[in-house]
Amino acid sequence: MPVDETARTPQVQNSMSQTLFEKIVAREIPATIVYEDDLVLAFKDINPQAPVHILLIPKKPITRIGAAQAEDERVLGHLLLKAAEVARQSGIAESGYRLVFNNGRNAGEAVPHLHCHILGGRPMNWPPG
């Protein structure tokens, strides 16, 4: 039986499986982008929970921190260093800020594309809700 090669082309796979955040990377969905390089993208959260609320994502669609592989070590290290840089550039470094990775249902993860919440500009409670 002949194999339908069109079902395997990257283009077809991409259009069917892109995450919301991949669409922001591809500029298919608008966002206020505050930082970008080859590996990561940072943009303002659409529903901010603090005066500064930025999402920093790897361009590679790693689903969540619990799904990351050894090969993702470089991009994840880069992402953490850039989180600190974005926080400095956003003016929240001196007063302090929080980095959050929601992983799975109990943590409230809504978008299955790894993202670091960078939150600052107000005092925060501990323990978190």
Ligand code: 5GP
């Ligand atoms: P999670 O709950 O998965 O850790 O966080 C997902 C975040 O993505 C939420 O804070 C939510 O407000 C944000 N978000 C969801 N959809 C969009 C969108 O289309 N644009 C932007 N900029 N943020 C989004």
